[in-house]
Amino acid sequence: MNNPYEVLGVSETATDEEIKAAYRKLAKKYHPDNYTDSPLADIAEQKMKEINEAYDAINEMRQKGKGTDSKRTSGSSSYQSASSSQFYSVRIYIQRNMIDQAEQVLESTPMGNRTAEWYYLKGMCAYRRGWNEQAFNNFTTACNMDPQNGEYRAALNNMQNQRSYNYGGYNQPNMQNGTMGCSCCDVCAAMMCADCMCDCCSAGC
Amino acid sequence: MFGYLQIQKSELLVREYEAYKSVYCGLCKQMGRDYSFLARFSLSYDCTFYAMLLMSLSKSCSGFKDGRCTFNPLKKCKFALCEDDCFSKASAFSVLSVYYKLKDDIKDERFFKRLFIRMLFPFFSHWRNKALKKYSEIDNYLSQMTDLQSTAESDPECSVDESAHPTALMLSNLFALESSSDEDKRILREFGYQLGRWIYLIDAADDYDKDIKNGNFNPYKSWEKDSKEQQMKMVSSLNQSLARAYDAYNLTDFKDFRGIFDNMLTLGLPSVQNKITAKFNGGNNE
Numbered sequence: 001m002n003n004p005y006e007v008l009g010v011s012e013t014a015t016d017e018e019i020k021a022a023y024r025k026l027a028k029k030y031h032p033d034n035y036t037d038s039p040l041a042d043i044a045e046q047k048m049k050e051i052n053e054a055y056d057a058i059n060e061m062r063q064k065g066k067g068t069d070s071k072r073t074s075g076s077s078s079y080q081s082a083s084s085s086q087f088y089s090v091r092i093y094i095q096r097n098m099i100d101q102a103e104q105v106l107e108s109t110p111m112g113n114r115t116a117e118w119y120y121l122k123g124m125c126a127y128r129r130g131w132n133e134q135a136f137n138n139f140t141t142a143c144n145m146d147p148q149n150g151e152y153r154a155a156l157n158n159m160q161n162q163r164s165y166n167y168g169g170y171n172q173p174n175m176q177n178g179t180m181g182c183s184c185c186d187v188c189a190a191m192m193c194a195d196c197m198c199d200c201c202s203a204g205c
Numbered sequence: 206m207f208g209y210l211q212i213q214k215s216e217l218l219v220r221e222y223e224a225y226k227s228v229y230c231g232l233c234k235q236m237g238r239d240y241s242f243l244a245r246f247s248l249s250y251d252c253t254f255y256a257m258l259l260m261s262l263s264k265s266c267s268g269f270k271d272g273r274c275t276f277n278p279l280k281k282c283k284f285a286l287c288e289d290d291c292f293s294k295a296s297a298f299s300v301l302s303v304y305y306k307l308k309d310d311i312k313d314e315r316f317f318k319r320l321f322i323r324m325l326f327p328f329f330s331h332w333r334n335k336a337l338k339k340y341s342e343i344d345n346y347l348s349q350m351t352d353l354q355s356t357a358e359s360d361p362e363c364s365v366d367e368s369a370h371p372t373a374l375m376l377s378n379l380f381a382l383e384s385s386s387d388e389d390k391r392i393l394r395e396f397g398y399q400l401g402r403w404i405y406l407i408d409a410a411d412d413y414d415k416d417i418k419n420g421n422f423n424p425y426k427s428w429e430k431d432s433k434e435q436q437m438k439m440v441s442s443l444n445q446s447l448a449r450a451y452d453a454y455n456l457t458d459f460k461d462f463r464g465i466f467d468n469m470l471t472l473g474l475p476s477v478q479n480k481i482t483a484k485f486n487g488g489n490n491e
Contacts, residue, residue, distance in 0.1 A: 029455045030455070030456075034452050034455075035452060038395075038449070038452065039391065039395055040391060040392060040395055040452070040453055040456055043388055043391065043392060043456050044452075044456055047456060126366070130373060130395070130398040130399060130402060130449070131366035131370075132366070132402075132442060132445045132446060132449070133364065133365045133366045133442055134364065134366050136442075136445075159445070162444065162445040162448040162449065163441035163442070163444050163445045163448075164441070164444060
């Protein structure tokens with residue numbers, strides 16, 4: 001294994017707190033929720049494993065013995081509900097990233113057999129290809145046809161998260177336009193200005 | 206489709222901003238060296254991004270050198286140094302992409318602008334031949350993109366996904382060239398695909414008014430400009446491409462210029478996007 005400090009991107013002299021912070025930051029980045037249904041899910045999982053191991057290794061090296069310290073959220077909760085599915089082969093193809101084959105099977109399905117699952121899988125193929133709009137429409141159709149199904153719902157929710165970019169750190173479309181009114185920051189800035197002026201006065205006295 | 210990959214200058218560290226500028230200047234210099242003084246005018250932010258990506262992936266940035274700007278000899282600037290052919294490659298991409306852009310514009314533009322393009326065209330076609338010798342694969346991807354694009358646009362039923370596909374594919378291929386392993390290749394493919402898609406869609410949004418006026422193809426053509434619902438849809442779709450590009454980017458392990466890339470993906474591009482999509486908000490600015 002690589003040097004665990006390098007994996008977490010911290011120096012060997014870093015404090016425990018710094019290491020924890022670096023670990024948390026990376027764990028948030030590689031978190032399986034960010035890569036649900038993504039063609040890169042397996043790579044993200046691998047990275048997550050690496051940082052988990054590195055974090056554990058460092059904790060062990062430093063002989064903390066505090067078991068609670070290395071507590072972390074582990075693993076993804078991917079749905080594996082469909083072993084009895086009528087589109088079993090399609091699911092296998094998608095799992096192996098063989099999207100052309102998966103679509104071929106789907107396309108050869110007669111109109112009458114196009115169930116909610118069919119739309120879900122069709123959406124999954126589009127998603128893997130990067131065709132986000134088509135994927136979104138298909139997931140929506142699947143959810144409308146079978147609103148009780150958790151798997152379809154999860155896929156649609158994931159899409160909706162990405163579409164509002166909840167975890168990228170900028171969800172306020174108007175923030176950068178400078179059109180906002182008086183925000184918390186403005187108040188702070190004003191206070192600081194006022195403070196400076198007070199200082200000036202007192203220095204002048 | 207140029208100039209959308211911007212930084213948010215106010216949020217960069219000074220040293221990051223200097224590094225960014227020195228890549229820009231280094232690239233400009235290389236274009237003068239490889240092609241001609243005139244070719245320097247085709248330099249764009251997108252090519253700077255590409256050059257940074259190349260240098261970051263090959264870890265070939267070896268330092269910075271002081272010098273003077275050719276356009277303004279009074280101005281001192283720094284040039285980034287690069288050990289391999291990153292700058293040449295990015296210059297080739299710049300020249301080639303402008304060549305294909307002009308070729309496409311000859312079809313679309315009005316009389317006077319077309320005349321102007323026709324005058325420029327021989328230069329670019331000369332430079333293209335030069336670039337072709339060393340970087341024929343880049344030319345391949347770009348010409349494939351142009352072909353696919355015109356096929357897609359001639360289809361009246363063309364969906365947003367389909368119309369964005371050629372650009373996305375081009376960038377995905379271009380980025381994948383730089384991968385050293387299968388895993389890298391997959392990451393860079395996804396990164397390139399979603400970023401290319403974003404570029405195409407933002408360009409389409411930006412050109413919406415012009416395209417409608419001139420009767421050119423635009424994926425949002427059938428949309429009503431002032432519809433709140435459709436603006437939401439457009440923003441969602443741009444957000445999603447950016448989100449997926451960002452997720453893929455997070456899996457890459459490039460270290461050089463990381464701060465600048467982070468800045469672009471989380472601040473620079475979203476602010477470009479906000480500026481452009483704001484006009485679809487109609488009168489109801491809520």
